[in-house]
Amino acid sequence: MATIQANDYLIKVDEPWTEFSKFVQSHHYSKIVILVDENTRKYCYNRVKGQLPFDHQIIEIKSGEDQKSISTCEFVWSQLLNNDCDRKSLVINMGGGVIGDLGGFCAASYMRGIDFIQIPTTLLSQVDASVGGKLGVDLKHFKNMVGVFKNPKMVWIQTEFLDSLPANELRSGYAEVVKHCLIADKKQWEEISKYDDLSQINQWTNIVVDSIKIKNKIVGADPFESGLRKILNFGHTLGHALESQLLETENRLLHGEAVAQGMILESMHSVNHGKLSQIEFEEIKSYIELIFGKLEKQRLDINDLIYISKKDKKNFAGAIKISTIDKIGSCIYDFNISPDEIKSLFSQSNFN
Ligand SMILES: NC(=O)c1ccc[n+]([C@@H]2O[C@H](COP(=O)([O-])OP(=O)(O)OC[C@H]3O[C@@H](n4cnc5c(N)ncnc54)[C@H](O)[C@@H]3O)[C@@H](O)[C@H]2O)c1
Ligand SMILES: [Zn+2]
Structure with missing residues (x-):
């Protein structure tokens, strides 16, 4: 309580x-x-x-x-x-x-x-x-x-x-829990990543309370989204592109399922720029894939993903901007990503 x-x-x-x-x-x-x-x-x-x-x-x-x-x-x-x-x-x-x-x-x-x-x-x-x-x-x-x-x-x-709640809806919401931990709370990340299946969680109170507190603190510091609040968009630029692209297909993803894949890709971008360590990246990737599974590459049209990313609300002056993490529990925002980098993230990632 x-x-x-x-x-x-x-x-x-x-x-x-x-x-x-x-x-x-x-x-x-x-x-x-x-x-x-x-x-x-x-x-x-x-x-x-x-x-x-x-x-x-x-x-x-x-x-x-x-x-x-x-x-x-x-x-x-x-x-x-x-x-x-x-x-x-x-x-x-x-x-x-x-x-x-x-x-x-x-x-x-x-x-x-x-x-x-x-x-x-x-x-x-x-x-x-x-x-x-x-x-x-x-x-x-x-x-x-x-x-x-x-x-x-x-x-x-x-x-x-x-x-x-249906299992896929629970999993979708869990992506936002994972996101809150990754951007702001390493200790809680260590707690939640002990669960390798959501059915093991029979008491949600602490997880929900902790997650709300993280968002509340961020929103309180930046109520009108002028800066810091952008960190809540971690995983959302490429996640949203995936969600939109697959919307009309039989492989459509729920919002959180797409954001989970977006967090892997956007973390990889941080690794490529010498920010996030490879070790922490592997830890994040293997946990997200354990809970959410892997995406199938052949389903994706990379050019269309880039087109959608270019339309993202967070972009500025024609540049695609993402929020990502530089270590577990710490986030950076307004980080540039070029169309070529998006393309290489998808080819680098070992989606099946
Ligand atoms: N206002 C905000 O800050 C904010 C933040 C994130 C998302 N959103 C919005 O939230 C919406 C998505 O919300 P959602 O994921 O909750 O989807 P939803 O409201 O569509 O609910 C998902 C499904 O679960 C069912 N359901 C709800 N509670 C249930 C329960 N306890 N048991 C069984 N079934 C239940 C619903 O009937 C629905 O079929 C989007 O429109 C998104 O834009 C808003
Ligand atoms: Zn979201």
Whole structure:
């Protein structure tokens, strides 16, 4: 059990549900709505509804990234209106990052903004989306194109929800845990890399708490992403290129699965520039491949990967920029990488 102070709200991990209802009831909301998708209704809401002793309505949307759209917002806003929600109402977002980003955005814009609480139910949303106040939806094929920064009243995390999460979704979230350790916490890296299979972890509290603390510290030092916060992008430039390229194929990768491969490639770039030691690189690579497996080279179109990398938001004045590590627990950002270097990373790496 732990409480983390994030900016102007608290993140509570594995605290008793009585505390949750006390918090909600103390605010005397006029209406309370819980937003779920079909999975989080079944596996999360139904599991804990007995612990929610206040009147509330449910709004259910379909699961999936393609629901993170303005048309789903329109549906949610209309439901809020139909349920007579006013400016003193509360939205509780119970689900993964899609529910959190979309539901938070709907609440932040409905009647110019009403209160919302995040109950993230995937590992990814617990360790990543729970901090930083980023909300929004996708526009056409562009991710997170429309949104705002706004903090929730509280983030309420129960690691018991991870029990029902599909194994690939758990693994995807674990990539962000690995990333947080590699960029900022060598000691915790040593702890987590003892697990050679995620099914060995039957107590997630410490891992989740530690991971949130790392992100919270980084976001706190750079709330508007002008410098240091870029280190959270480790693995994400080449990871995102892989994720986008494979999106429409049968080999598509979940976000974290792609980021895991991106971390290997971007670490290798650091080795090539005499920053990261070969020994630490081998340690990172073998652990990531143990948990996430290897990519198959023949699936990849390198020129297309370079094209996507050139479009990355972090680039500046035409140069492709990455964040990488110079040792385990220490990160560098705004590090140049040329198209030729990207090409050679892919040919250097021994993807099957
Ligand atoms: N706001 C931020 O700072 C931030 C950070 C990282 C990611 N994101 C966003 O988060 C989204 C991805 O989030 P995600 O990976 O959580 O995906 P998701 O919300 O799509 O959830 C993944 C799947 O798991 C199901 N699910 C959720 N909790 C479950 C549970 N406890 N048991 C069983 N099934 C469950 C969902 O219904 C869904 O099918 C992306 O849109 C990304 O842009 C936002
Ligand atoms: Zn990520």
